[in-house]
Amino acid sequence: xxxxxxxxxCIVTREAQSPAGLIRFVLGxxxxxxxxxxxxxxxxxxxxxxRSDMVEEATKRRLFSRAFKTEAAAPETLAQxxxxxxxxxxxxGLSLANKAGSVITGFHKVESAITDKPIVALxxxxxxxxxxxxxxxxxxxxxxxxxxxHFPVIQELSIDELDLAxxxxxxxxxxxxxxxxxxxxxxxxxxxxxxRGIGADQPGLGNETGExxxxxxxxxxxxx
Numbered sequence: 001x002x003x004x005x006x007x008x009x010c011i012v013t014r015e016a017q018s019p020a021g022l023i024r025f026v027l028g029x030x031x032x033x034x035x036x037x038x039x040x041x042x043x044x045x046x047x048x049x050x051r052s053d054m055v056e057e058a059t060k061r062r063l064f065s066r067a068f069k070t071e072a073a074a075p076e077t078l079a080q081x082x083x084x085x086x087x088x089x090x091x092x093g094l095s096l097a098n099k100a101g102s103v104i105t106g107f108h109k110v111e112s113a114i115t116d117k118p119i120v121a122l123x124x125x126x127x128x129x130x131x132x133x134x135x136x137x138x139x140x141x142x143x144x145x146x147x148x149x150h151f152p153v154i155q156e157l158s159i160d161e162l163d164l165a166x167x168x169x170x171x172x173x174x175x176x177x178x179x180x181x182x183x184x185x186x187x188x189x190x191x192x193x194x195x196r197g198i199g200a201d202q203p204g205l206g207n208e209t210g211e212x213x214x215x216x217x218x219x220x221x222x223x224x
Contacts, residue, residue: 005018005019007019008022008024009047010022010047010048010049010054011048011058011063011064011066011067012048012049012054012057012061012063013054015049017049019039021049021050022047022048022049023035023036023037023047023048023049023055023082024036024037024039024045024046024047025046025047025048026041026042026043026044026045027068027070027072030073031070031071031072031073032072032073032075033064033072033074033078035081035082035085037082037085037086037089044068046064046067046068050191050194051194051195051197052079052080052082052083052195052196052197053079053197055078055079055082058074059074059075059078059079062074082195083195083196086188086191086192086195087156087161089188089191089192090156090157090185090188090189090192091157091164091165092165093181093184093185093187093188093189094157094165094166094185095165095166096181096184096185097176097180097181097185098165098166098167098181099181100179100180100181101177101180102176102180102181102182102185103123103174103175103176103177104119104174104175104177105166105168105171105173105174106173107132107135107136107172110122110136110173110174110175111135111136113175114136114139114140114143114175115139117175117177118177118178118179119175119176119177120176120177120178120182120186121151121152121153121154121176121186122136122140122152122153122154122173122174122175122176123153123155123157123162123173123174123175123176124153124155124172124173125155125157125158125159125171125172126156126157126158126159127158127159127172128172128173132172132173136173152186152189154176154189156189156192156193159171162174
């Protein structure tokens with residue numbers, strides 16, 4: 001059974017929620033506020049809803065000092081620093097998925113994988129040309145039909161970041177295959193986008209209303 005964690009209260013909204021939707025902070029030895037993304041650092045922790053605007057508000061209103069009941073130095077760049085850490089974590093998640101054999105790279109290999117592999121997401125470099133994206137979408141539409149509107153497409157990482165994560169050169173297109181590491185990477189992607197205020201639901205390729213929708217990896221696998 002999954003381990004149950006008691007709810008925690010956000011120091012900004014004063015609402016109690018699951019720790020999964022919050023960022024924990026502790027005080028360092030110099031009384032600097034330190035984000036604890038893994039919820040593992042020692043010491044008393046305080047919690048903020050895992051969104052950039054919430055962290056910015058906690059910093060501006062000096063809520064960390066109030067919550068810790070002592071002077072707490074939160075840098076003005078704290079929200080941006082956390083976004084960078086979450087982006088690094090996203091890249092690391094892709095690296096782990098790749099080591100587990102869950103990533104396919106290269107336009108033609110991805111095109112083939114769409115037809116005969118249990119893929120759960122497409123990954124494009126931020127700089128990827130629209131023509132290449134469109135061709136893969138058309139291939140995906142042949143396989144999924146209407147379900148294409150639910151399919152996650154990840155476009156946040158640059159070519160350099162993809163190269164670093166995957167240990168290859170000039171990666172532009174990739175596919176995430178169902179298996180070890182794929183769910184972990186998608187969870188990190190959710191968290192990164194939610195923090196940036198894009199939304200907790202992962203957007204797909206758009207539906208008839210133009211609104212993003214979600215299809216979880218288990219549902220996608222049933223299309224195989």
